[in-house]
Amino acid sequence: MSALPSVPHYLLRNAEQFGDRVAMRHKDLGIWHEWTWQELAQEVMWFSLGLRELGLGEDEKVAIIGHNRPRLYWAFSAIQALGSVPVPTYADAVAEELAFVLDHAEATMVICQDQEQVDKVLAANHPSIRDIIYDEPRGLRDYDATHIHSIDHVQELGRKALERDPGLEPAWRTGIDALGHDDLCVMLYTSGTTGKPKGVMLSHANIISTALAANAFDHLDENEVTLAYLPLAWVGDHVFSQAQALTAGYCVCCPESPETVAICRREIAPSYFFAPPRVFEDLLTNINVAMQDASRPKRAMFDHFIKVARRHGEALLDGKSIGAGARFHYALGEFLVYGPLKNRMGMSRIRVAYTAGEAMGPDLFRFYRSLGINLKQLYGQTEATVYITAQPDGEIDADTVGKPSPGVEVKIAENGEVMYRSPGVFMGYFRNEAATADTRTPDGWVHTGDAGFFDDRGHLHIIDRAKDVGALEDGSLFAPKYVENKLKFFSDIKEVVAFGHQRDFVTVFINIDLASVANWAERNNIVYASYQELANHPEVYDMVEAHVRDVNEDLAAEPRMAGSVIRRFLVLHKELDADDGELTRTQKVRRNFIDERYGVLIDALYNGAESCFVSTEVTYEDGRKGNIEATVRIRDVAPPAAMLSGANPGAAASPTLESSM
Numbered sequence: 001m002s003a004l005p006s007v008p009h010y011l012l013r014n015a016e017q018f019g020d021r022v023a024m025r026h027k028d029l030g031i032w033h034e035w036t037w038q039e040l041a042q043e044v045m046w047f048s049l050g051l052r053e054l055g056l057g058e059d060e061k062v063a064i065i066g067h068n069r070p071r072l073y074w075a076f077s078a079i080q081a082l083g084s085v086p087v088p089t090y091a092d093a094v095a096e097e098l099a100f101v102l103d104h105a106e107a108t109m110v111i112c113q114d115q116e117q118v119d120k121v122l123a124a125n126h127p128s129i130r131d132i133i134y135d136e137p138r139g140l141r142d143y144d145a146t147h148i149h150s151i152d153h154v155q156e157l158g159r160k161a162l163e164r165d166p167g168l169e170p171a172w173r174t175g176i177d178a179l180g181h182d183d184l185c186v187m188l189y190t191s192g193t194t195g196k197p198k199g200v201m202l203s204h205a206n207i208i209s210t211a212l213a214a215n216a217f218d219h220l221d222e223n224e225v226t227l228a229y230l231p232l233a234w235v236g237d238h239v240f241s242q243a244q245a246l247t248a249g250y251c252v253c254c255p256e257s258p259e260t261v262a263i264c265r266r267e268i269a270p271s272y273f274f275a276p277p278r279v280f281e282d283l284l285t286n287i288n289v290a291m292q293d294a295s296r297p298k299r300a301m302f303d304h305f306i307k308v309a310r311r312h313g314e315a316l317l318d319g320k321s322i323g324a325g326a327r328f329h330y331a332l333g334e335f336l337v338y339g340p341l342k343n344r345m346g347m348s349r350i351r352v353a354y355t356a357g358e359a360m361g362p363d364l365f366r367f368y369r370s371l372g373i374n375l376k377q378l379y380g381q382t383e384a385t386v387y388i389t390a391q392p393d394g395e396i397d398a399d400t401v402g403k404p405s406p407g408v409e410v411k412i413a414e415n416g417e418v419m420y421r422s423p424g425v426f427m428g429y430f431r432n433e434a435a436t437a438d439t440r441t442p443d444g445w446v447h448t449g450d451a452g453f454f455d456d457r458g459h460l461h462i463i464d465r466a467k468d469v470g471a472l473e474d475g476s477l478f479a480p481k482y483v484e485n486k487l488k489f490f491s492d493i494k495e496v497v498a499f500g501h502q503r504d505f506v507t508v509f510i511n512i513d514l515a516s517v518a519n520w521a522e523r524n525n526i527v528y529a530s531y532q533e534l535a536n537h538p539e540v541y542d543m544v545e546a547h548v549r550d551v552n553e554d555l556a557a558e559p560r561m562a563g564s565v566i567r568r569f570l571v572l573h574k575e576l577d578a579d580d581g582e583l584t585r586t587q588k589v590r591r592n593f594i595d596e597r598y599g600v601l602i603d604a605l606y607n608g609a610e611s612c613f614v615s616t617e618v619t620y621e622d623g624r625k626g627n628i629e630a631t632v633r634i635r636d637v638a639p640p641a642a643m644l645s646g647a648n649p650g651a652a653a654s655p656t657l658e659s660s661m
Contacts, residue, residue, distance in 0.1 A: 003212060006179035006204040008081045010246040015041035018222055018249045026070045027256040027264055035070065037249070047071075047151065048078035049158030049168060054109070054131050054149070058083035061105045061187065065089050065098070065121070066113025068228040068241070068254045071135050071151050075111045076242060080185060081176050087187045087199070088232040090585040091117070092578065094623070097585075099124035101189055104431065105199055111151070115139035118148065181205035187430055188235050188382050191584035199430035200235075200382045209423035210385040211243035213406040217390065218272075218352045222249035225349075226272045229254075229261045234586060235382040236356070240274050265346030273353040277360040278494075278587075280368060280375075283345050285491045285516050292523065305333035306370075313338075313370030318394050338371045347373055354378050354390070357586070359462075359481075361489030362398035369396065377401050379462060383439065383446055384408075385424035389460045400459035410460065411445070417466045418452040419445045451479070468591065470501030476563030478506065480591075483564050486551040491516045492543060495576050495583075497594055498566075499602055505567040507605040509598070510544055511535075511575050517543075532630055535571045541635055544571055548637050556640040565639055568605050570612075573630035579619040601632060610634055 004010055014023065014037040023037040035043065056062065062079045064086055066072050079086045087105045089098060091113065098120050102110070108128055110121045114136040121132055132148045134140060140148070162168050185204040189197040215221070228241035245252045250272070255264035265273075291302050312326045322330075342348045353368075353375045360377065368375045374393070379401035380386040388410060391402035404410045408422035421444040428436040440446050451466040463469065464481040472478050480498035483506060487496045494513040500506035512535055520526075520543070521534060528534040552565040576582040581593050595602065597616070604612035615629045 003181075003205075003208050005181055006080065006176065006183065007185055007207055007243065007246060008077050008176045008179065010208075011037075011041055011044060011077050012173065012176065014246065014249050021222060021249070022251050023245075023249075024070050024073070025251065025253040025268070027254070027260070027267075030256070032253075032267070040074070043071075043155070044074045044077045044081070045169065045172060046155040046158035046162070047074055048081045049161050049172060050154035050156070051078055051109070051158075052082055053157040053161050054154065056082055056084055056109060059184075060084040060109070061087050061107045063087045063089055063102055063105065063107040063110040063121075064232060065091060065093075065110065065117040066135065066232065067091050067258055068230075068232065068237070069113060069135055070254055072111065072113065072232060073228070073242060073252070073254075076186070080179070081172065083175065083179065083183070085184050085187055087189075088238070089189065090231050090233045093120075093585060094579060094619070095120045095123045099126065100196065101199075102126045102129065104196075105187060105189075109133065111135075118143070179204065181208070184427065186238060188233060188238065190382055191586040191588055192590075198432055198435055201427040201430050202235075202385055202424075203427050206385045206424050206426065207239070207243045208247060209407065210387055211239060211247040213423075214239070214387055214390075215244055215248045217392075217406055220244065220248050220250065220272060220352070224248065224250035224272045224351070225268060225270050226250065226252055227255065227261070227265055227268060227270045227346075228252050229258070229264075230274070231585065235386055236274060236380070239386045240272070262346065266344065267346075269343075269346055269349040271349050271351045273347070273350050275353070275355060276357045276587075277355055277364070278358070280355060280360065280364060281491055282515070284364060284367065285513070285519075287341065287345075288491070289519050292519075302337055305337040306367075308333050309338060309370035310366065313372060314366060314396075317369055317372055317374060318396070334372070342371060342373065347371075350374065352376070356380060356401075358488070359485040360398070364489065365398040378405075379460060381446075381448060383426045384420060384422060385426070387424060388418075388420050388422070388448070391459075395457070395459070397459060400455065400461055402460065403458050404460075412453060413447075415466070416451045416453070416463075416469075418448045418450045418460065418462070420448065421445045472500055472506070472563050473502055473504050474563065477560055478564055479561070482561060483508070483551070483555070483566065486554060487547060490547045492520065493547060495589065497576075497589055497591070498564075499605065500564065503606060506564045507568045507602075508548075508566055508570075509594075509601070510569055510571050512540060512544070512571060514575070531575060532573045532628065535573060536630065536633060538633075541571060541633060544569065545635060545637060549640075552637065552640050566637055567639070568634060568636050570601065570605065570632050570634045572601075573614065573632050574616060574618065574628050577618070579621075580617070604632075604634055 019038045020036050022034050023040045024035045026033050062084055064072055064075050076086045089101050102124055109131045111133045112118045118132055118134050133154055135151050137150055181204050183204055184201055185207050186202050187199045189199050230237040241252050253268045255261045291299055308329050312322050312330050315322050350373055356378045376391040378390040379388050387405040388408055389402040390405050408420055410420045413419050425446055449466050451463040451469050453461050464479040468480050470478045478500040483498040484496040487493050492513055495511035497509040514531055548566050548569055555561045555565050578585050601612055601614055611631050611633050613631050615627050617625055618628055619625055
């Protein structure tokens with residue numbers, strides 16, 4: 001089947017082809033509400049005509065701010081149908097971040113979830129904003145309604161306009177027919193790890209070609225159900241919850257709130273699911289905590305059948321043959337342990353699940369696959385409309401991100417950087433031709449900024465951000481992300497920042513995972529009053545040091561990374577936070593900012609100090625600022641015994657940066 005010209009065309013097709021099938025669900029006040037494809041198309045048309053009544057014309061930019069709510073998703077198609085461009089932004093963005101996007105995108109309208117978002121838009125006081133539209137009315141009754149409208153009101157404007165002039169509907173459809181593949185479909189801002197976010201322009205062709213290829217790759221159709229819970233401004237949500245849903249015709253479910261995602265996932269049991277590694281890590285941590293509190297017989301049964309799953313689960317999932325006895329044993333485990341466990345996690349019906357964004361620990365990855373969950377890894381970027389590589393069924397490896405996705409070409413440049421070109425390659429950065437030229441070559445190849453290599457099976461391995469790959473003072477390779485991910489595979493560790501470029505040795509900052517370590521502290525009768533107190537506790541340092549030593553053993557055994565064993569570490573006195581500028585809104589570390597903000601701690605790691613006093617400004621949820629003061633411990637870690645004895649072949653062969661890239 002040939003592709004339709006634009007994303008709104010698929011909405012109209014679905015209303016005709018899948019009319020009374022459920023297109024969307026939303027849980028509100030404890031009750032799941034449903035809309036069929038016909039109802040959804042009707043709601044979008046009223047919304048779109050209402051926006052037209054407010055003066056929205058072609059080629060205008062409309063910002064969308066909020067969590068995953070049906071009417072915010074409807075806004076995308078309503079805006080696109082008029083030839084304008086939706087610009088989603090992060091719901092938790094502070095006023096300054098929002099003001100930058102509104103200004104840079106030249107937005108003329110903003111569609112908000114609630115009062116919090118409306119207040120942030122008003123605080124930005126941007127002169128180009130003509131109208132603000134909101135979904136939830138609570139707290140907004142006394143606001144000046146001249147240019148602040150509810151979505152209900154906007155849809156009512158559309159309905160009344162249609163009553164006055166029934167010819168508006170065919171005219172509206174004619175407007176959709178005028179949309180083409182090469183028209184701008186959506187603008188998504190990058191996370192801004194190295195500077196100001198950039199507006200990535202994606203065409204209808206980018207969105208549609210990528211979605212169709214992804215659906216075909218995983219055999220997704222109108223029978224799938226997915227949960228929309230990731231940020232609207234993230235390209236993954238736009239593709240998984242909108243583009244693929246519209247092109248395949250499957251149902252998208254919106255949770256009641258970000259806090260109830262786990263409950264809603266259990267209730268709807270999605271068949272198609274995406275989550276970053278942290279979600280899978282948290283789920284397993286909760287399982288382990290529950291089992292520690294379970295009776296001895298239950299723990300014994302759980303441990304026994306998990307061992308059975310690890311022996312046979314992946315082979316069964318990949319369709320390989322195992323003995324009848326093993327098959328029966330696994331089936332018994334499915335009945336007693338795996339089935340109830342998947343039901344508790346909301347994963348009982350998953351056909352395809354993906355993870356991406358960060359490396360996932362091999363043991364964690366294999367745990368989920370051993371339960372019969374078809375978890376795979378992909379590698380993508382906003383500029384690629386997500387997909388660059390993905391793991392085909394039957395070719396799953398915890399250490400790779402798969403093979404080039406359908407229609408995607410991938411190559412490794414001479415300097416080791418991964419490059420690609422595909423139908424999903426972006427149109428360019430909005431109002432930033434210089435950055436576009438730096439990122440995309442004249443013949444369509446895109447620089448990812450990531451260093452990687454292909455193995456002999458054609459699977460891609462990602463090492464680190466190319467700009468972050470450096471060298472120790474002796475010239476040996478230093479890949480900070482590789483070191484950080486090794487530590488983050490431990491459930492007690494939430495975030496890590498590694499240092500070492502042009503230094504004598506490698507050191508790290510560590511953020512503990514509060515939920516996991518708090519549970520450990522409770523079991524070990526460790527009393528604490530705050531995150532800061534727990535993070536600085538000597539026994540917590542002992543636990544973290546044990547993890548560092550384990551990682552050092554692994555690093556010392558790898559010829560490429562033996563020079564990167566960790567010699568000193570500290571546990572930060574606060575959690576790294578996007579509101580404090582330390583992380584992006586997609587939870588990526590902003591290294592340059594960390595270097596500036598915590599320079600005194602970095603210096604202490606390298607000058608032999610045993611502790612360091614630090615005062616750090618923090619931003620509270622209500623926008624107020626304050627300071628956290630602490631004396632942070634610093635601990636030395638002896639190199640692995642094999643390195644001290646000179647018996648480790650990896651250390652002797654540790655490559656220089658030039659030989660590795």
